[in-house]
Amino acid sequence: MASQYDRAITVFSPDGHLFQVEYAQEAVKKGSTVVGIRGTDIVVLGVEKKSVAKLQDERIVRKICALDDHVCMAFAGLTADARVVISRARVECQSHKLTVEDPVTVEYITRFIATLKQKYTQSNGRRPFGISALIVGFDDDGIPRLYQTDPSGTYHAWKANAIGRSAKTVQEFLEKNYTEDAIANDSEAIKLAIRALLEVVQSGGKNIELAIIRRKQPLKMFSAKEIELQVNETGKKKEEAEKKKSKKTA
Amino acid sequence: MAATFFGEVVRAPCRAGTEDEEEEEEEGRRETPEDGEVRQQLARKREVRLLRRQTKTTLEVSLLEKYPCSKFIIAIGNNAVAFLSSFIMNSGVWEEVGCAKLWNEWCRTVDTTHLSPTEAFCVFYHLKSNPSVVLCQCSCYVAEDQQYQWLEKVFGSCPRKNMQVTILTCRHVTDYKTSESTSSLHTPFLKALKTQNFREPPCCSLLEQPNIVHDLPAAVLSYCQVWKISAILYLCYTDVMKLDLITVEAFKPVLSSRSLKSLVKNIPQSTEILKKLMTTNEIQSNIYT
Numbered sequence: 082m083a084s085q086y087d088r089a090i091t092v093f094s095p096d097g098h099l100f101q102v103e104y105a106q107e108a109v110k111k112g113s114t115v116v117g118i119r120g121t122d123i124v125v126l127g128v129e130k131k132s133v134a135k136l137q138d139e140r141i142v143r144k145i146c147a148l149d150d151h152v153c154m155a156f157a158g159l160t161a162d163a164r165v166v167i168s169r170a171r172v173e174c175q176s177h178k179l180t181v182e183d184p185v186t187v188e189y190i191t192r193f194i195a196t197l198k199q200k201y202t203q204s205n206g207r208r209p210f211g212i213s214a215l216i217v218g219f220d221d222d223g224i225p226r227l228y229q230t231d232p233s234g235t236y237h238a239w240k241a242n243a244i245g246r247s248a249k250t251v252q253e254f255l256e257k258n259y260t261e262d263a264i265a266n267d268s269e270a271i272k273l274a275i276r277a278l279l280e281v282v283q284s285g286g287k288n289i290e291l292a293i294i295r296r297k298q299p300l301k302m303f304s305a306k307e308i309e310l311q312v313n314e315t316g317k318k319k320e321e322a323e324k325k326k327s328k329k330t331a
Numbered sequence: 332m333a334a335t336f337f338g339e340v341v342r343a344p345c346r347a348g349t350e351d352e353e354e355e356e357e358e359g360r361r362e363t364p365e366d367g368e369v370r371q372q373l374a375r376k377r378e379v380r381l382l383r384r385q386t387k388t389t390l391e392v393s394l395l396e397k398y399p400c401s402k403f404i405i406a407i408g409n410n411a412v413a414f415l416s417s418f419i420m421n422s423g424v425w426e427e428v429g430c431a432k433l434w435n436e437w438c439r440t441v442d443t444t445h446l447s448p449t450e451a452f453c454v455f456y457h458l459k460s461n462p463s464v465v466l467c468q469c470s471c472y473v474a475e476d477q478q479y480q481w482l483e484k485v486f487g488s489c490p491r492k493n494m495q496v497t498i499l500t501c502r503h504v505t506d507y508k509t510s511e512s513t514s515s516l517h518t519p520f521l522k523a524l525k526t527q528n529f530r531e532p533p534c535c536s537l538l539e540q541p542n543i544v545h546d547l548p549a550a551v552l553s554y555c556q557v558w559k560i561s562a563i564l565y566l567c568y569t570d571v572m573k574l575d576l577i578t579v580e581a582f583k584p585v586l587s588s589r590s591l592k593s594l595v596k597n598i599p600q601s602t603e604i605l606k607k608l609m610t611t612n613e614i615q616s617n618i619y620t
Contacts, residue, residue, distance in 0.1 A: 111619040
């Protein structure tokens with residue numbers, strides 16, 4: 082049944098599916114995991130770094146990209162589609178600044194990206210963008226924001242979310258562990274992001290990339306050493322918690 | 332005869348049928364000697380041969396006649412093969428007893444000494460300390476017309492009934508038919524399908540209707556059902572068909588089955604072996620990030 086309705090993007094199936102959009106969501110699951118956490122005074126983006134070929138320059142393969150000084154995004158899915166979306170979003174950020182003399186709000190740029198994606202689900206001869214994105218940042222009012230967009234062109238605000246491969250496992254972890262204590266301060270929020278990623282990242286800290294934005298501060302990318310430090314601290318805390326638990330049960 | 336708009340003359344099909352047409356059809360049906368030769372050459376090319384790898388001589392009898400076993404474990408597909416390589420084959424010394432060589436449009440089995448899960452091969456081993464355990468790693472595609480040959484060459488025309496066969500394989504989750512929404516499925520997941528003679532409880536839930544099994548795993552299971560052999564197929568539905576750590580680890584519940592329990596020795600070491608296998612064989616695709 083699906084094969085009759087899945088070739089043209091503009092065709093609904095009799096039961097109301099747009100198969101190309103659903104297939105685009107499958108393409109997102111092929112990308113490595115991305116997790117976003119909205120803290121009280123911080124927003125954190127953590128990604129699973131994909132291992133690169135020996136002769137490939139690692140610096141070029143980036144999942145976390147700044148859209149403006151106060152907004153950044155991470156994506157999962159088709160690399161080339163992400164490059165196009167990011168490029169358009171960056172141009173829109175500057176265009177907005179020139180036109181209204183104010184930087185974009187996180188919601189505005191998210192809506193722009195979502196509208197762009199939706200256009201490609203309703204045009205003849207085009208296919209949808211095969212990426213989902215987590216967009217984080219601070220608005221002028223100082224409130225942290227985290228939004229997620231998907232290939233259908235919908236966007237929602239989240240307290241914490243994950244996209245890409247094994248996103249479900251990470252989402253379940255976040256649902257259990259995202260508490261007021263867990264985001265009580267910046268360091269706790271970062272540890273929560275790392276713990277969430279370590280649920281699915283096999284080889285530990287060396288395959289994790291982390292970025293944060295603090296209020297009135299630009300995007301900060303963690304170096305490999307800093308990530309390793311955070312991962313070790315998270316590991317120690319986990320051991321201590323397990324020791325306490327075993328003492329209690331004993 | 333009829334003329335088209337462009338003036339070309341085309342032969343209009345005649346439903347009545349004429350003598351001339353019948354003669355022409357008969358000529359077409361009559362096989363020329365060249366056709367016969369081509370067909371024979373193709374049949375020879377598509378023959379499944381079972382060889383003793385070291386000597387490269389063909390086995391005179393079927394594999395399980397030469398190496399009778401009580402446990403036969405078959406891994407079909409690169410993820411299942413990687414699972415056996417990491418979790419079962421590090422538990423003892425396995426001696427190679429034969430390999431299947433075949434050719435079809437989708438694969439040609441390789442002839443190298445160091446086989447990696449990304450290459451196409453079909454190799455049989457038995458455990459040196461307990462030769463009644465035979466293992467098969469098959470990462471090549473066995474075409475429909477070759478499956479019966481493979482079964483005959485491996486099981487023979489009259490197989491022993493007192494053996495247990497365990498088959499491991501993978502399938503893409505898009506082939507899984509369910510009334511649930513596919514977004515609620517936690518891939519990868521394991522399903523089992525067994526023959527009537529298999530009495531033990533399976534390590535996971537049974538494959539529900541109307542799902543069916545395909546290709547060589549289906550052929551082996553059907554063969555076992557017909558010959559009343561105790562057999563079970565563990566099918567892993569995954570969204571990543573290439574060699575993938577999470578998919579391979581989805582087979583872990585099978586380690587608690589009676590066939591495999593005694594063969595598992597060192598799980599942490601197995602996990603390390605698996606990781607090494609992944610990094611050495613990772614296909615670098617930059618399409619998805």
